Amino acid sequence: MAFKLLILAFFVNASFAYFFQIPVAQSQGREVEQSCLAHAQNGNCEFYNCFERRLPCGRNYYMVKHGHYYCNKIVAATPRFTSAGQEFLGNITQCLMEPLQEIYTRDSVNCHDLEHEAVAAIAPCFNQHNFCEVLRSDAEEFFRIYEFHDLFTRGATKLWRAMMTIAANCGNQYARQFTSLASETLLSSVNNFFSSLGSLRTHSFFGSDDTEASP
Numbered sequence: 001m002a003f004k005l006l007i008l009a010f011f012v013n014a015s016f017a018y019f020f021q022i023p024v025a026q027s028q029g030r031e032v033e034q035s036c037l038a039h040a041q042n043g044n045c046e047f048y049n050c051f052e053r054r055l056p057c058g059r060n061y062y063m064v065k066h067g068h069y070y071c072n073k074i075v076a077a078t079p080r081f082t083s084a085g086q087e088f089l090g091n092i093t094q095c096l097m098e099p100l101q102e103i104y105t106r107d108s109v110n111c112h113d114l115e116h117e118a119v120a121a122i123a124p125c126f127n128q129h130n131f132c133e134v135l136r137s138d139a140e141e142f143f144r145i146y147e148f149h150d151l152f153t154r155g156a157t158k159l160w161r162a163m164m165t166i167a168a169n170c171g172n173q174y175a176r177q178f179t180s181l182a183s184e185t186l187l188s189s190v191n192n193f194f195s196s197l198g199s200l201r202t203h204s205f206f207g208s209d210d211t212e213a214s215p
Helices: 004-018 036-041 046-054 061-079 084-095 098-104 111-120 122-128 133-144 148-152 154-169 172-210
Strands: 022-026 107-108
Touching: 022 046, 022 111, 036 046, 036 098, 046 098, 061 084, 061 111, 061 133, 084 122, 084 133, 098 111, 107 111, 111 122, 111 154, 122 154, 133 154
Parallel strands: none
Antiparallel strands: 022 107
């Protein structure tokens, strides 16, 4: 089931890339803000916002859709992790911003290329900060960060593919654990998703019964 969902997500993302032109973000005279670079150096999620303000690719591209979104989810989830897991999350939050600092200072950037460069930083950052140890102790919490609908956003398959590759490098045992937990997370999210749709449909059909008729 999870594998089929990943395949479906791949085709959704591929269709997006085929039918829509990739924009090029232009600074249009907007200055490089030292405060924005300071956010990156401190691992502050606000970096993604100020990057987007200077080089706007739009809400369907990496800075808004994945960078800022996942950064905030990681920050919110951090208290649920072990001390080692919390250190890992703090380190990767900062590490993932490092290669983006130079890009931020450019006058223009292809939004598709930006996405590739951002995703390319995931494996080195995760490996540098001992992701395999986090997978051993905090795997369930790690997967609570990700939701079913994230699979169908533009560029999401690159993120999942990168993490699957990293988990495989941790060894067969961790790869199996990663895949199992990913499947459980996906199936749980799918069930919640369709339950929500069912609730909306029921409300749409029967909601009027709860409303008293006007005199």
